[in-house]
Amino acid sequence: MSQSSAEAPVTTATGPLVIKLGGEVVGGPALAILSSDLAALTRAGTRAIVVHGGGAQATRLQERLGIPVRQVAGQRVTDADTLDVMKMVVAGKLNVDLCAALVAAGARPVGLHGASGPALSAVKRPPQVYASAGPEPVDLGLVGDITGVDRGLLELLGSGGYLPVLACLGAGADGQAYNINADTVANRVAVELGAAGLFLVSDVPGVLRDVSDPASRIPSLTVAEGRALIASGAVTRGMIPKLEESFAALAEGVRRIHILGRLKPGDLAREASEPGSIGTVLIP
Numbered sequence: 623m624s625q626s627s628a629e630a631p632v633t634t635a636t637g638p639l640v641i642k643l644g645g646e647v648v649g650g651p652a653l654a655i656l657s658s659d660l661a662a663l664t665r666a667g668t669r670a671i672v673v674h675g676g677g678a679q680a681t682r683l684q685e686r687l688g689i690p691v692r693q694v695a696g697q698r699v700t701d702a703d704t705l706d707v708m709k710m711v712v713a714g715k716l717n718v719d720l721c722a723a724l725v726a727a728g729a730r731p732v733g734l735h736g737a738s739g740p741a742l743s744a745v746k747r748p749p750q751v752y753a754s755a756g757p758e759p760v761d762l763g764l765v766g767d768i769t770g771v772d773r774g775l776l777e778l779l780g781s782g783g784y785l786p787v788l789a790c791l792g793a794g795a796d797g798q799a800y801n802i803n804a805d806t807v808a809n810r811v812a813v814e815l816g817a818a819g820l821f822l823v824s825d826v827p828g829v830l831r832d833v834s835d836p837a838s839r840i841p842s843l844t845v846a847e848g849r850a851l852i853a854s855g856a857v858t859r860g861m862i863p864k865l866e867e868s869f870a871a872l873a874e875g876v877r878r879i880h881i882l883g884r885l886k887p888g889d890l891a892r893e894a895s896e897p898g899s900i901g902t903v904l905i906p
């Protein structure tokens with residue numbers, strides 16, 4: 623039987639693909655499409671690891687429960703009640719919904735959070751100064767910094783034909799769980815596993831010259847060009863930390879990073895084989 627292009631392996635001897643799905647993607651209409659694409663990639667022998675967030679859904683549940691939402695430099699200030707929301711929404715509902723969609727598409731997902739293994743070891747982030755939040759150090763509460771990734775666990779699952787699906791919570795040696803930005807998790811996992819590629823799937827088609835115009839996607843972006851877009855104000859909000867963390871991961875050896883979204887069937891494989899054809903590929 624011949625293989626369609628969506629079924630051709632896109633990695634060989636190198637590390638896996640790391641695919642990060644934002645919360646709006648996991649909870650949105652494109653989930654079935656993405657799940658089919660991911661299942662096709664893994665069936666064809668491409669090793670992959672899925673990392674996901676759920677920020678938008680967590681914010682909505684906090685609002686319903688009357689828990690104040692506060693963000694500093696794109697990071698959620700996380701008290702004990704907020705952390706419970708993250709556990710319920712990200713490691714709970716969204717991880718299960720994502721794994722179920724992947725099962726329906728024919729993949730073999732294994733849902734994980736940072737305390738599985740532990741896949742993601744973390745420590746509490748100490749108070750620090752954030753440029754956008756004044757001169758005083760800010761304590762983000764139960765937000766973690768990653769101190770380790772259980773590469774062996776992720777590779778073991780991959781070698782058995784399973785698809786690890788990792789929710790963005792970390793585990794402290796003291797038994798405390800921590801909230802970690804999902805882009806940070808995906809970049810760290812990509813660095814630690816020597817990923818062949820990192821795909822950050824969001825609710826925009828890529829990095830846009832004009833955020834109000836989806837047709838203004840930039841197919842390829844150097845680090846210098848990205849920094850200029852941030853400085854000019856063309857790139858704002860969540861795209862700033864996404865780019866900055868990705869530039870750091872490129873410097874640490876991740877071979878290719880793609881920012882993409884609003885995907886149609888086959889787009890993931892197309893972007894993997896023709897970088898910049900669907901999203902924005904970042905160039906060191």
Ligand SMILES: Nc1ncnc2c1ncn2[C@@H]1O[C@H](COP(=O)(O)OP(=O)(O)O)[C@@H](O)[C@H]1O
Binds near residue numbers: 824828829857858
């Ligand atoms: N120039 C830009 N191009 C694309 N997106 C941008 C740009 N500037 C700001 N953004 C914003 O960045 C958002 C994506 O970042 P984020 O919300 O953190 O995504 P995710 O939750 O998927 O990680 C977009 O929804 C968009 O509003």
Ligand SMILES: CC(=O)N[C@@H](CCC(=O)OP(=O)(O)O)C(=O)O
Binds near residue numbers: 676697804
């Ligand atoms: C510390 C911190 O801010 N963590 C993020 C984790 C979720 C996330 O990153 O979700 P998306 O990928 O959908 O944005 C948050 O609480 O929103």
